Amino acid sequence: MESIVLRFDGEALNDHSMDLKLLADSLAGLESLITEVHEHLNGSTDDLKVQVQGGFEEGSFEFLLNVIETAEISTLAAIGLGGTFAGGGLIGALKWLGGEPIEKIARHKDGDCILKKKDGNDLVVSSHLKEAIASPSIRTAFKKLIQRPLNKEGIDVFEVLKPGASGSEQREVLVEIEKREASSFRAQSEPVKEKIKEDDVYDNARITFLTVHKDKPSGWRIHYDDTEISGVKIQDDSFIRHVQSGAGEAIFDDAYRVKLVAKYKNNSLTEKSWHIEKVYL
Structure with a gap:
């Protein structure tokens, strides 16, 4: 089982409450994101179980996420929410894109994928992320989970933390996304301009x-x-x-x-x- 803490920070959360619809949409986006990425990686969701437990700290709203799966590739790591690839994976790629569509996905000589931007810059990502990075529904899930809450006045930061040891107040921040980065996680009906596969x-x-x-x-x-x-x-x-x-x-x-x-x-x-x-x- 992998566990992480997802936290929103900002003045709007000083009373430890969060708009119910905003929270429901964010949780729905989280569930869709984990489910679809897991299915892309493993072909089914039969072995997947996701648990959420709510909580709060001063000036924030957070919840504990547990992901139980039997898979060679961690779903949270692929997304960029946990493991050694925290801040990388899909989240790292979307931050790099900055809200732009991908011009083209090419094949790297070692089998990985190359994402190309309009300005000519490129980024190498793991081949198992190829379909996920090009999925409109995954982009919609990111919008619900990250962009929509950060667009609300008074919510400034989305963070992923490593749960602290029992009795410890120290928790490592694995991922931090600020309000100014929210547009990187917007929905796109066509995330890739050039076809991934020829006719x-x-x-x-x-x-x-x-x-x-x-x-x-x-x-x-x-x-x-x-x-x-x-x-x-x-x-x-x-x-x-x-x-x-x-x-x-x-x-x-x-x-x-x-x-x-x-x-x-x-x-x-x-x-x-x-x-x-x-x-x-």
């Missing part, structure tokens, strides 16, 4: 049509390689006219050879949309 192109692919729409080129269904694919967009105007003219009445009876393209979303290694660029009649 998959299947030229001369053999398909059959399952659903067609004469009134629109999108939302078609096809059968390809023993798989049913929905939401396919047809980009071959001549074939669309062929179907609209009535010449394609037997479309469900025949197999077609097409240029089929799977286009990956900018920030994903798995999410993609399907397009038929050409139907070979």
Whole structure:
């Protein structure tokens, strides 16, 4: 089990209380962040258990976080909240980005990843952070956990501390994020400008049509390689006219050879949309 203390400091917390909605959103962001990063690292959350215990000190609001997991890579370390990588990991990368989107994620010669910024500077991060650093939902979780509370008047600092030994008042500060750094943890719908993964192109692919729409080129269904694919967009105007003219009445009876393209979303290694660029009649 790994334990850390998360603390917000500032005048607004002098009475040891915190706005309930702000606290609830922050805790929801924390839970989402830990859960999604753990799943990126390990493939599932079956072994993960997260516990939170509230508390306070003079002029602050804090809570103890316990993370129980059986994993080769610590989730808290990957986030940058604990372990030898406290202040590094995702938190270190987001601080370095300063709220900017990543221009490109490249592969380093030793297998790690290189994050490139608009100004040409780059940062090497561990390969296991590649999907997490590009995830919009993880950025939203950081916004709830860190940016939104720090944007509130009277809350000046977010800190992560190492729990002190029993009876000890001394606690090591592992991470400190000040109000001026809050924008580094804002949400981004497209954290990466350039695609992480290039399109998959299947030229001369053999398909059959399952659903067609004469009134629109999108939302078609096809059968390809023993798989049913929905939401396919047809980009071959001549074939669309062929179907609209009535010449394609037997479309469900025949197999077609097409240029089929799977286009990956900018920030994903798995999410993609399907397009038929050409139907070979």
